[in-house]
Amino acid sequence: MTATARAVVDLDVTGPVISRHLYGHFAEHLGRCIYDGFWVGEDSPVPNERGIRLDIVEALRAVNIPNLRWPGGCFADEYHWRDGIGPRDQRPRMANTHWGDVIENNHFGTHEFMDLCDMLGADPYVNGNLGSGTVQEMADWVEYLTRDDDSPMARLRRENGRDEPWKVPFWGLGNEAWGCGGTMSPEHYANEARRYATFCRNHGGNQLTRIAAGANEGDLRWTRALMEAVNCLGCTKDDNPVYQAISFHYYTHSGTGINTEDAAGFTDDQYYRTMAYAAGIERIVAAHVALMDAYDPRGRIDLVCDEWGTWWNVEEGTNPGFLFQQNTVRDALVAGLHFDIFHRHARRLTMANIAQTVNVLQAMILTDGDSLVLTPTYHVFEMNKGHQDALQLGAHILEAPSETVGDEELPLLSFSASVKDHRALVSLTHLAAHDDLDVSIDLRGRAASVARARVLSAESASAFNDPSAPDRVAPTPVEAQIDDGVLSVRLPAHSFATIELDLA
Structure with missing residues (x-):
């Protein structure tokens, strides 16, 4: 799902x-x-x-x-x-x-x-x-x-x-x-x-x-x-x-x-x-x-x-x-x-x-x-x-799924962004245990292109690295694209991703 x-x-x-x-x-x-x-x-x-x-x-x-x-x-x-x-x-x-x-x-x-x-x-x-x-x-x-x-x-x-x-x-x-x-x-x-x-x-x-x-x-x-x-x-x-x-x-x-x-x-x-x-x-x-x-x-x-x-x-x-x-x-x-x-x-x-x-x-x-x-x-x-040492950018979630935890609703997407030297960095933390997430981010104020996008995840949220498998959990490339000012990326379950943007 x-x-x-x-x-x-x-x-x-x-x-x-x-x-x-x-x-x-x-x-x-x-x-x-x-x-x-x-x-x-x-x-x-x-x-x-x-x-x-x-x-x-x-x-x-x-x-x-x-x-x-x-x-x-x-x-x-x-x-x-x-x-x-x-x-x-x-x-x-x-x-x-x-x-x-x-x-x-x-x-x-x-x-x-x-x-x-x-x-x-x-x-x-x-x-x-x-x-x-x-x-x-x-x-x-x-x-x-x-x-x-x-x-x-x-x-x-x-x-x-x-x-x-x-x-x-x-x-x-x-x-x-x-x-x-x-x-x-x-x-x-x-x-x-x-x-x-x-x-x-x-x-x-x-x-x-x-x-x-x-x-x-x-x-x-x-x-x-x-x-x-x-x-x-x-x-x-x-x-x-x-x-x-x-x-x-x-x-x-x-x-x-x-x-x-x-x-x-x-x-x-x-x-x-x-x-x-x-x-x-x-x-x-x-x-x-x-x-x-x-x-x-x-x-x-x-x-x-x-x-x-x-x-x-x-x-x-x-x-x-x-x-x-x-x-x-x-x-x-x-x-x-x-x-x-x-x-x-x-x-x-x-x-x-x-x-x-x-x-x-x-x-x-x-x-x-x-x-x-x-x-x-x-x-x-x-x-x-x-x-x-980058400048914080305005980053706002308009709509995202959530999970009921006790008496509270836990948003399943967290993110932040910053800019330094004509390059922006967007970080996304996707907390859903089992579901993927399609994220659309409206990039406003400046033209941008994707320089690099990476994701960190594994088959299970309990996966870890050890001497026998030191790269079991390691960053890999993820597809991210910008179309008409909207950045789109699909995040796998329980994942962390960063997207680096070159700014015009």
Whole structure:
């Protein structure tokens, strides 16, 4: 069965820039994300440069990775950065009590992370320890990384082999302060964030975007407390806020909670409930944005979703604390749906970080020894990379099928569009589990021709890639044509597609 949908793209009506940092990533000392993921060590038979796995670097450079958040997550608030500098064989060990209760040897620390970011061409997002650390400890870390003179921390950095300071544009003031980061109240954390942010200095030419740890999903108490800590409702203060962004986290599941169902074995009902939960992030973003607009109509403080993605049961036979899960077409469609929503809110939402990059939760890449698998979610990032730093275009659905999920209607088509350098990119996420969809898009305002059209799908929404079939789910060409200004494409069931348009 084939359904139909109609939509409009205004090619001459542009909105805000879709920040490339909405396509950010997250690497925590969790499971096999860092060790046996990014870091294999200099003596590994796996091809590496200074211990960093080269095929992962190559794969992430291909999706134009814009930033990488590290060292956590929950791990950040028990991490003491001085343990991760100096000769590796002299670094103290610690217990990683959050993730598997394993022993962390601190072989991957500050210099290794900054080396990784240099190799990736990605901006570092360092998450400081507010939960179990001190203001002085965090201030010293900023100085160690970014100061260029004869200060104590700059001298210490030089003693450890790095003469020039690094550029560190993003700095997290703790993580999930409502939970693993300290079990604080919103008001208590807001005061702590303001205090810590004050002592995280801009050294030399390095300008920090200080990111306050905000809500779990739609808990607006956190956003309100953080906004009130730097402004008051209706005020017109001229001073700049001490932190420049507020974060929130949103994990997708099928409605029964994180870590309660399998990644690859699911029913149609679970599939649709997952899509409905993923779509719910739009309501959450809109609520945070509305509250921030009331306190900060000039838009000085950004909204950041620095943890998002699906969270399923771990794969059988793996350490439950390592959060290793399979990655299917369903996960890829969750990503496509999220990006459409992120694009629509690009005025205030300026960064997002999928959890996580390698071997953990909704990963881009899975490794097994010397083998590397690109997941379906990875391909969504690659197909969508043309949206990075492009101008949002008006994109409107006029008619589309829907599915009843609980008490709500879930639209089965989501899409967004952007323009950059006389080329537009249209992304389409088709959520129907079994039916194809004929889509007609009225292209208004400028003449266009199809440059390339690709689709990502498989026989089943539960299909995934593995070492025996690494390209089971991979983008393939799809026929798309423009006739009298109308773009037409047929989308298979449970698919994600991108269409690149050359504009006259």
